[in-house]
Amino acid sequence: MTDTPTQLFIGGAWVDAADGATMPVDDPATGEIIAHVADAGVKDSRLAEDAAVQAQEEWARTAPRVRSEILRRAYEIILDRTDELAHLMTAEMGKPLAEARGEVAYAAEFFRWFSEEAVRIDGGGGLLPDGRNRMLLSRRPVGPCLLITPWNFPLAMGTRKIGPAIAAGCTMILKPAPQTPLSSLALAAILKEAGLPDGVLNVVTTSRAGEVCEPLLRGGRIRKLSFTGSTNVGRLLLAQSADAVVRTSMELGGNAPFIVFEDADLDKAVDGAMAAKMRNMGEACTAANRFFVHSSLGEEFGRRLAERMGALVVGPGTRDGVDVGPLIDRTGRAKVEDLVVDAVERGARVLVGGRTPEGPGSFYPPTVLTDVAPDSRLMDTEIFGPVAAILTFDDEDEVVRRANDTPWGLVGYVFTEGLDRALRVSERLEVGMVGLNTGLVSNPAAPFGGVKQSGLGREGGRVGIDEFLEYQYLAVPVR
Structure with missing residues (x-):
């Protein structure tokens, strides 16, 4: 340098x-x-x-x-x-x-x-x-x-x-x-x-x-x-x-919902979740923040996502084979730690991660939480870290309402194999961008931006x- x-x-x-x-x-x-x-x-x-x-x-x-x-x-x-x-x-x-x-x-x-x-x-x-x-x-x-x-x-x-x-x-x-x-x-x-x-x-x-x-x-x-x-x-x-x-x-800022309906291709949904959550260690305004998974798939989706997240290698970005580098600084890591602790205190279960490693740097492990309470702080806070918070739902109107219940509206992700539902839900989401069966929306040839705050x-x-x-x-x- x-x-x-x-x-x-x-x-x-x-x-x-x-x-x-x-x-x-x-x-x-x-x-x-x-x-x-x-x-x-x-x-x-x-x-x-x-x-x-x-x-x-x-x-x-x-x-x-x-x-x-x-x-x-x-x-x-x-x-x-x-x-x-x-x-x-x-x-x-x-x-x-x-x-x-x-x-x-x-x-x-x-x-x-x-x-x-x-x-x-x-x-x-x-x-x-x-x-x-x-x-x-x-x-x-x-x-x-x-x-x-x-x-x-x-x-x-x-x-x-x-x-x-x-x-x-x-x-x-x-x-x-x-x-x-x-x-x-x-x-x-x-x-x-x-x-x-x-x-x-x-x-x-x-x-x-x-x-x-x-x-x-x-x-x-x-x-x-x-x-x-x-x-x-x-x-x-x-x-x-x-x-x-x-x-x-x-x-x-963003507070992106990631919605998985009961007819979703689960392999696509987990792949999409990894892309939407783990790009840049979760330090992205487009990062999926709130995972709404249909109750019929909630347990299986959480298991698969935890397995994938737990297999990621954490370490210095210059080291071969590393998938997840450090967060930007100790302040950013402390914020993520506090959000996870708050969610656990409100009843969330940790499927993988959730513990800050000892040693130098500002590392935090990929973390999957399930049974997350709707009033947890990470539901209305941009996490900016490698933490996936899973909630379940049963009704389309219910999940759209919960997805839109935020002052932010940058991006949303929808996973379903039904064309009518895909278009209907995408149009109802109060966001500037939608990833439909994909976890990556950014492209120089596409208009990037959001609505609301x-x-x-x-x-x-x-x-x-x-x-x-x-x-x-x-x-x-x-x-």
Whole structure:
């Protein structure tokens, strides 16, 4: 990791924080410090804002094909450096190398997708109904953006926001999570190598997020905020964005229901449960949180899932054969521990896992709970860990009501072999995405996002670039 940048990236240059501050980056598998990176303050964020604002006009005029080719080159560089980026991600975030390599491919695909969308930004036109004017519609970049990304997918969350911003012609300030800044800094270096002009992307790593971000949102020069993170932080950022009427996209928390009906293919359902629960050690907003299994299948489903979960190998992500790495830190693990203890105290049975291992790092074993009481805290809390909580049901209306009984609405999973039921239940779920007989919904070509308190707007897919574009209507008199 000696070649990984550790400074701020502002105006195309690598610079130290103005006050010289740095912050540590820990390996969650050992607790050891693996790097120190620049810790930005308000002065640094202002310099990044100046760079983004100064570059905006020229970047907006850049030909769409030029923007497209920059993204395509960056896509190819990322794939060429898969192993390097995967090791870096595993070191700072903990996920096993196999998953990290998968994330590199997923992250790169956002750049390829939006390289193709950059040349398809269109407008419209026509004669207005009164016959007096012609309407010409054009689409323009919204302007300088603030992008705030989480730690759980440090490379992919960056490309999912940077890709459409570049394609649309927007300049950016990227503020990555303090736990995982190295992947974002590596990404900035790749984009510079791919030919991105100075000032278009600026990366500000900081442990002082509130101090750094609030002045940007209230200042009036940042015109777009794209945030992925918790609902509580999202609410705060929405309030800060109100003064300057900053356009916002919010990808927030989830509390995904996973519903298994009596006619489900149980092999598919267990496979889907493993994918929906254990991707990224359960540290994903799309992770299945509440498993509703028909009472006729509850015991067998729990047995099979516990058998599969119990066979997973827990350990440092760099070690061969490891399936489950550490959680991001001790605080995250303590939260998972508390939720499991609460559920057990309310009557849940532990089929596998449930005990925190001794030793260094923030490991927690894959855990399956059954007979979970509906009032257990993990029923209305995003677990963000490798814990599957199983409840049973008998009636379709009942399970739909229970699935929707949450302020979140990101994703739901439905397993049934009946076409009518599949469509009916999917349409009744109050979520932005549904996995129908599959436990994996994320794809760069599909619109990602939720309803209710799971967020605003969509990322990815054909609509992903819309978040970074404005319409302008031009009225032309008919002569």
